[in-house]
Amino acid sequence: MPVLPPLSASSSSASVPPRAGVVAQLRAAGCVFAEEEAELILAGARTPREIAALVERRVAGLPLEQVLGWAGFHGLRIAVEPGVFVPRRRTEFLVDQAVARSPEASVLVDLCCGSGAVGAALAEALGPAELHAADIDPAAVRCARRNIVPRGGTVHEGDLFDALPGSLRGRVDILAANVPYVPTGEVGLLPPEARDHEPLVALDGGPDGLDILRRVTTMAPTWLAPGGCLLVETSEHQTPQALAAFTRAGLTAQLAVSEDLSAHVVTGTRH
Incomplete structure (x- = not known):
């Protein structure tokens, strides 16, 4: 999994689905770093609906960076779009x-x-x-x-x-x-x-x-x-x-x- 810059802990809102549920969905889909990915998804979404949409895309196999819309690279956040090569x-x-x-x-x-x-x-x-x-x-x-x-x-x-x-x-x-x-x-x-x-x-x-x-x-x-x-x-x-x-x-x-x-x-x- 790529090393990504830290994110704020915005996932603590009571309106956000439990972290454990997101982790379970990602782990069931074969995501090796399910806990870390869950933190990034929860921090990057503003509503439960957005979280569900991001998790659905990740479970479908879309690269995490394309799901989030960015990749961590050399200390920067690099914008990444679907269908574009993800920097390693x-x-x-x-x-x-x-x-x-x-x-x-x-x-x-x-x-x-x-x-x-x-x-x-x-x-x-x-x-x-x-x-x-x-x-x-x-x-x-x-x-x-x-x-x-x-x-x-x-x-x-x-x-x-x-x-x-x-x-x-x-x-x-x-x-x-x-x-x-x-x-x-x-x-x-x-x-x-x-x-x-x-x-x-x-x-x-x-x-x-x-x-x-x-x-x-x-x-x-x-x-x-x-x-x-x-x-x-x-x-x-x-x-x-x-x-x-x-x-x-x-x-x-x-x-x-x-x-x-x-x-x-x-x-x-x-x-």
Whole structure:
């Protein structure tokens, strides 16, 4: 379960259904963290009717973050809408790596942005910067605008770099690309919350999961500023092929691993 920011204890109202009843419904539906989820649902709803509606959606299998309308990510509340990829806690490691490598970055791009969580977190961590985000999915673009525009950024719709303004070529300090990397044949093995409620375009990375990663690495050097870096999340068994793709593109590649988050981030620097 993702780590979510604390909520006020508004669930103590006498008009709210007993917490135990909500917990029981969630537990019966197979929610592993039923107690924690109940607290979030109770705190986020204003009436018993709203609580019942939220519980019904969660019991039906909708991801908790889409039920609540937000996800906790890197200390922020990120707006999340139905049909949009839910940011994973492990991706916070990608943000940390980007900030550590380019603390003075002034031009940021969040490619394959989904909800825009990575771009929003980078903007919060780095301060004033030129921020752009892009996604091919119109639903993701609409959602990302809720998270990116208030932070002074711009969200573009289109296929990878085709979505970005040409004025960014050769100027990007941090290019974060949380590309889909699940092999096509393994999408059906994902938890129902992902495979049934998140867009396939945000999950399916092709036969070996690396099709989009290869496209991004091939084009990235044209967009990066000297010393700029591309950061991509991948799985443990894909890292050798990912590193090779970065190297073929002329980038100096490095792998960073967080055992706690089970996160693997490949970074490529343009020199």
